[in-house]
Amino acid sequence: MHDRPILGHMLFGISVTPYAEAYPQLVEQVLTAERLGLEIVGIQDHPYQRRFLDTFALIASLLAQTERIRFFPDVASLPMRPPAMIAKAAASLDVMSGGRFELGLGAGAFWDAVQGMGGRVRQRGERLPALEEAFDIIRGALDVGPERRVVRGGGEFYQPHMYPPGPATAHRVEIWIGAMSTGALELIGRKADGWIPGGGISKMADFARLNAIIDRAAVHAGRDATAIRRIANLSGAPLDDARPWIDVLRQLTTESGIDGLVFWPTDAGTTEIERFANEVVPAVREGETGQ
Numbered sequence: 001m002h003d004r005p006i007l008g009h010m011l012f013g014i015s016v017t018p019y020a021e022a023y024p025q026l027v028e029q030v031l032t033a034e035r036l037g038l039e040i041v042g043i044q045d046h047p048y049q050r051r052f053l054d055t056f057a058l059i060a061s062l063l064a065q066t067e068r069i070r071f072f073p074d075v076a077s078l079p080m081r082p083p084a085m086i087a088k089a090a091a092s093l094d095v096m097s098g099g100r101f102e103l104g105l106g107a108g109a110f111w112d113a114v115q116g117m118g119g120r121v122r123q124r125g126e127r128l129p130a131l132e133e134a135f136d137i138i139r140g141a142l143d144v145g146p147e148r149r150v151v152r153g154g155g156e157f158y159q160p161h162m163y164p165p166g167p168a169t170a171h172r173v174e175i176w177i178g179a180m181s182t183g184a185l186e187l188i189g190r191k192a193d194g195w196i197p198g199g200g201i202s203k204m205a206d207f208a209r210l211n212a213i214i215d216r217a218a219v220h221a222g223r224d225a226t227a228i229r230r231i232a233n234l235s236g237a238p239l240d241d242a243r244p245w246i247d248v249l250r251q252l253t254t255e256s257g258i259d260g261l262v263f264w265p266t267d268a269g270t271t272e273i274e275r276f277a278n279e280v281v282p283a284v285r286e287g288e289t290g291q
Contacts, residue, residue, distance in 0.1 A: 010253065011260035012281045013040030014273055015074060015233065018053045025268035030062050032270040034069040036277035042074030042104065042233070042262045048113035056089050063097040071097075074233065074262065075104035075178035075196060079111075079119040083134035084151070084161060087141035091169050099170035103138070104196055106178040107131040122157075128183045130157040135175065135191060141165035142173050176231060185210055189217025194229030194260070201232050201248070207256035231260030239263070239272040242279035249280065250287040 014033045016026040030041055041062065045055040059071045071093075076086055086103070093101040107127040108114060115121045122130050137153035144151075144165040154160040176194030177184060180203070188195050195214055197203055211230060218225035232252065239245060252258050261284070265272040 009259055010285060011039055011229065011231065012277075012284075013038050013042060013069075013260075013262045014276070015042045015044065015235070015262050015264040017264075017268075018043055018055060018058050019051055019268075020053050021051070022268045023053065027062065027065060029265065029268065029270055029273055030066060030069065032273050033277065034066050036274065038069065038273075038277055038281070040070045040072065040102075040260075040262065042072050042231075045073045045075065045077045045080075045106075046110070046113075047077065047080050048110065048117045048119075056093070059101070060093060060096070063093060063100060066100075068100075070100045070102060072102040072104045072176065075106035075176070077108055077114070077119075078106060078131060078134055079108040079114045079122060080117065083137040083153075083158060084141060084163070086134075087138045087165065090138070090173050091142060091165075091167055094169040094171065094173050095167050097170070102174045102176060102194075103142075104176045104178055105131075105135065105138070107184070126157065128181065128187070131177070131179075131184065132187055132191075133157050135177075135187070137161055139175060139191070142169060142175075144168055174229070176229060180210065182213055185213040186217040188228065189214040189219075189223070189225065190221040192228065194231055196231045196233070200235050200264075201252060202236065204232070204248075204252055204256055204258075207232070207252070207258060211257035229260055230258045231262060232258045233262050233264060235264035238266045239275050239280070242275055242283070245276075245280050246283040246287075249284045253284060254287070 140151045174193035178196040180198040215225040
């Protein structure tokens with residue numbers, strides 16, 4: 001397995017809600033996160049939400065205004081975006097930012113809204129195989145080397161692909177899958193670079209068991225299970241007091257196999273981000289290292 005691009009074992013970041021009317025505030029949130037040493041920003045992808053900016057366009061804007069922090073869609077809506085174009089966007093963002101983009105990918109949700117915006121609705125039994133088929137197309141396109149080879153892919157759910165991919169990315173873009181089903185977890189173990197649990201920490205009681213499914217599939221595929229990133233979204237409650245968060249997150253990282261935490265502020269301000277970066281993150285890191 002390749003080295004992870006993030007220094008250190010634990011990964012800490014934030015999410016910003018892509019409300020169009022709050023664009024200046026979310027820029028300030030991201031700049032605050034970078035200034036305080038956080039490492040990554042995740043942005044949800046719901047193109048059918050009329051109040052939201054397009055996630056990929058927003059990430060491009062934020063990459064241009066930052067220097068160090070990384071970004072990922074949390075997670076990209078596959079039914080709304082053809083896989084070859086997801087790969088093209090990912091490669092472009094990575095090149096333009098000097099290697100600061102990772103790809104979060106999901107099989108889809110809110111199917112009535114997807115259909116209303118012209119997206120392809122997948123039935124329950126189609127979602128996992130369509131996700132894997134798309135994954136293979138995207139991975140093949142992102143792994144292009146100096147020699148321009150041809151991407152071949154597609155099958156039951158996507159038209160056959162045969163095209164020269166590019167541009168070559170600045171670093172190996174990781175693909176993190178947002179999913180909870182057994183089949184999707186096995187796919188992550190066999191092929192993906194990371195897992196983003198659906199439901200965030202509201203499902204933390206299940207994390208250890210679900211992580212074990214990923215690990216078994218990775219070992220069976222001959223992969224190093226410890227190289228697969230596990231990233232939990234932290235949302236649902238304001239960060240008024242750091243202590244309860246510290247206790248929960250220490251348990252999450254020591255008992256549940258989670259090694260990445262993305263905090264979702266409850267408003268468009270920076271106070272919660274500052275508390276997370278200045279109080280929660282150092283305490284969780286201290287617990288991780290045993291200092």
